[in-house]
Amino acid sequence: MGNGSNQGDEAGPWIAGEAAYEAFFRNHYRQVFAVCLGMLNNVHDAEDAAQETMLRGLVKGPESDAEGFRCWIVRVARNLCVDVLRKRKRLRPPATERVVQARSDVNARYDLEQALRRLPMELRVPLLMYYFDGRNATSIAERLNVSTATACQRLRMARRQLHDLMTGETKP
């Protein structure tokens, strides 16, 4: 329309029916899920947290501007995940042993998943966001409310540490 496209998207679904729900999901769900997965390391828990986050986003929506909202919803996701992590700690004692991996008989895919699990959370979150959001460092920076340079730096560290973990070059 006109010179731009129709992008009432960032606002919430209270606008106009089913299409708006779809737009809301399209704009936020993958990123929210990426954050939750990065923090919780478990698809099932991440989906639960993402669902709760999206619901809070829907309720909050009308008050917020687009940029602030993108950041806000990620903050909500992180806070919810912190709660989940706290609960987990209470429920089960911290893992004293790591699953010992027989490196020789696992394939690269398995290696990657294991390495990803062991990657520090503050690096895993931006790395997953990167892949869930069309490889866009600027968007990650905005969502995490950090500078683009910081986002790039974390991505760099994430990639390098992941490599070290996969090749066993990590220092204990």
Next chain:
Amino acid sequence: MNAQCERYRELAADVVNGVAEPAQVDRLEEHVADCAECRAYLEALRREDLLLAELVERLDTGMAGRRERLVGAIKGQHKQTRRSMKWSINMTSPLARMAAAAAIVFVVVLGAVFFPGSNVTFATVVEPILNAKTVIVDLVVGGEDGPVMHEIIVGGRIRRNMSNLPTLTQVLDLEGGRMLALDDTSKTAIYVDIAGDVQEGTKNYVEFLRQAIRQVQDAHVEGLGEREIDGVAAVGFVGRGENEEVTIWADAKTGHPLRIELTMGRDFRAAMKNFQFDVPVDAALVSMDVPEGYTLADMQVDLGDATEADFVEGLRIWAEIIGDEVFPDAIGTEEAMQQMPVLIQKLIARSIPEAEATTLGISFGRAMLFHQMLERRKITWGYAGAGVRFGDGGKAVFWYEPEGAATRRVIYGDLSVRDVAAADLQR
């Protein structure tokens, strides 16, 4: 591996992340051409990059199945929370009345002349349809997801409901140049003066509807062949005018129009469907009298010819109130219709007094009328306000070329308006 290699490996990570400058990429390429270790490192990072992308794709595929259920669950929960919100709005009837006033100003104004030069003859078979005393039709504004206007057209009267503002009804009297707006929530009625552009534009819309049907019947247009529309074999035609394109699908057997798609200028898209001709319509539905149980609001609403000043005020409302200090990504009839409920919500959220809110709603409507007039008069315009902060005087958000003027009118982010030579507008 030397001390330099460490720096190149950092660069390798940046390159794989796609955040390196072209010159840096070149430098890395040069280095890895000579350094086998760093070459292996870069290749490993690229392999891992592919593996990560694959992993995310797998997660995505796995999610797709659950996603629908998830969306459904969230929608359900959200609708519940919304119901309680809506209830609180119902309780504050003055606000609902305001909402009515704010929303009524939507009158879609369509262009006048289609397919210039086509000599339409009235085939006998279409005579009853063309002379139908009543036409009922759904007009979908924008894409399939756009708001739907349900129209009951009886002679010079139109009763209109919009899907995104379900409690509102408009009754237009095209001869008298008046509109009766009804808000079902607050049982409030308002008369609106629509003499001028709105009256003319809407008249033309009705005439257009008829003309479009004639086009099909006479097939003075390009054939599109056959297709099934809602389970019915249909024949399609497309006609192109100077500023508009019309596609019509009609029942292959009876010629009854099934679907008419319009593109007007570059701004307006709509589809008409669910046509009914000459079905009995209760005269009360298109009566200009205030229905029983409704209170006539004491306010003057004038939707006469809109001006640039109206448009500027509308831009202000759009940026400052709807957009929270940012200009919208796009403007137009479809966007405005979609944003109207948002405007109402925002006015309520800000506890803006009823009288002021009403004025704001009317201004917003008048602004959109001005914009529709530009299209209708084939005036060239442009919008570049996406993401511009409200108050930014350095950025042009809108321009248009008044008929016969050597310069363009340019509206900036601080809502100042200047005449600018076209050549100076490049920036």
